[in-house]
Amino acid sequence: MKITQIKLYQLNVGLKKPFKTALRTVETAAEVIVKIFTDQGLVGIGEAPPTAVITGETTASICALIASRIRPLLVGEDPTNLEKIHFLIEESAVNNHSAKAAVEIAIYDLLAQSYQVPLFRFLGGYRNSLTTDLTISVNSPAEMREDALTAVADGYQSLKIKVGKNSKLDLARIKAISQAVGPEIKLRLDANQAWHPKQAVYLIRELEKESLALEFVEQPVPAADLTGLKYVKDNVLTAIMADESLFNSADCLRLIKEQACDLLNIKLMKTGGIYNALQINSIAQAAGIKVMLGSMLEAKVSVTAAAHLAAAKKNIVYLDLDAPQLLAEDPVQGGIEFSASKIKLAETPGLGIKEVANLTELSSYNL
Incomplete structure (x- = not known):
């Protein structure tokens, strides 16, 4: 061929x-x-x-x-x-x-x-269904609260909350959502590099004092500041995840060597594709670090590829593959199927995508 x-x-x-x-x-x-x-x-x-x-x-x-x-x-x-x-x-x-x-x-x-064969079987075939979180965009506490309640009503059990624009408001946002959805819903925070290390520690500790159980906090400090990332990890109880700090295998090794984070977020658009993502996951697995498979603001083509990778590997335990659910319409025929938070992979060869309108x-x- x-x-x-x-x-x-x-x-x-x-x-x-x-x-x-x-x-x-x-x-x-x-x-x-x-x-x-x-x-x-x-x-x-x-x-x-x-x-x-x-x-x-x-x-x-x-x-x-x-x-x-x-x-x-x-x-x-x-x-x-x-x-x-x-x-x-x-x-x-x-x-x-x-x-x-x-x-x-x-x-x-x-x-x-x-x-x-479907790609997830070619890559390993660990499972054929997944569960993703849903992202709550950063807005006023009241609007984020309503968005969170809608997501929970739709069946989502994990919410990824965008924060980082205003420290005082961030606390209000998280408290409003937590009080609204209750303790059974898992909350994940994503600051997208917006905090400095001491600020991140203060905010996370304040949330811990309120007994607002967070599953993890993603990339609280700038990507290049691994010293700051480690400082945050070492001074809070909540798990800290690296995202923008992780592009390739060398980054993965550096994060592990410096003990700078508890968890890793792999995105195909950062790694340059599946080959490097597989390497990163293998390194993380050898180090005993669990992985999340995430996405940018993507349509269903590349998110289908990410889902196939996630389904193939046991060490990928967290999913942030909700991007197609944020779109007003789905132009992709075939590929993965969403039922709210549930993602089903078909047995169609490859990615199983038939057409993109x-x-x-x-x-x-x-x-």
């Missing part, structure tokens, strides 16, 4: 309501869709969201890298030569993680299709 063409498309999908974090506010999910064609008629599909505030990538940079650097390397290659393909992608340029992830997801889709071909990149 040979790769004959790689084409790029734009997908824009509105959100049910604006997605707000300490880093940004988004009203429309803008995705780059990648399709890889072969001489045997198989087509693999991948996706990358431009997330400049985290990965540094834009739609233009994603498309330019794939069209000018990756496509010339892959056309004519056999996608089943996974090790070779991975390093062709990996060494095409430094960084550019989401662009690489989109292409590699499509490669893994092709690979599993060629063996006529409303795609606009990026003809200037498809020459």
Whole structure:
């Protein structure tokens, strides 16, 4: 089997309501869709969201890298030569993680299709269903309380609460949600790097004094501040998770060596795809550290790939794959199926994605 063409498309999908974090506010999910064609008629599909505030990538940079650097390397290659393909992608340029992830997801889709098995079975096959949390965007305490109550009424048992814009309000937000939903609902905080270390310790300790049980707090301090991350971890009882501090295996080893966190959040758009994510999970498992599989603001193509990875591996125990549930519509036919917090993986080969509606071909990149 040979790769004959790689084409790029734009997908824009509105959100049910604006997605707000300490880093940004988004009203429309803008995705780059990648399709890889072969001489045997198989087509693999991948996706990358431009997330400049985290990965540094834009739609233009994603498309330019794939069209000018990756496509010339892959056309004519056999996608089943996974090790070779991975390093062709990996060494095409430094960084550019989401662009690489989109292409590699499509490669893994092709690979599993060629063996006529769903990707999660090809990768390990530990389970075929998952449970995700739902993200509560940062807003006023009253609005976040209502959003949390709606999520619980819809069947969600874990809520990921965005905080970080105002310390005083953050405490009010969390208290309002906790009092509204009760102790049976698991609360996860995500500060998106917004706090400094002493501020984070103060806020988390205040919540602990109130007996507001938090499952964990995600990335409380800036990504590069591993000393600060360790300071927070060592001075609170609540588990601390690294997210933006973790892009690759070297980051994983550094976080573990410095004992800077309790948990790790893997995202395909940070790792550059499935290959590196598998390496990170193996290192974490060897160190006795549990992993969450998360996502950016993505549509169902790349979230389906993340779900297949999560279903394949026992050590991935936390899921933050709610992004498609935040969209006003689902343009993707096939792939994973959501029933509120429950995610079901089909037995269809590869990712099982049949079609994506409303795609606009990026003809200037498809020459």
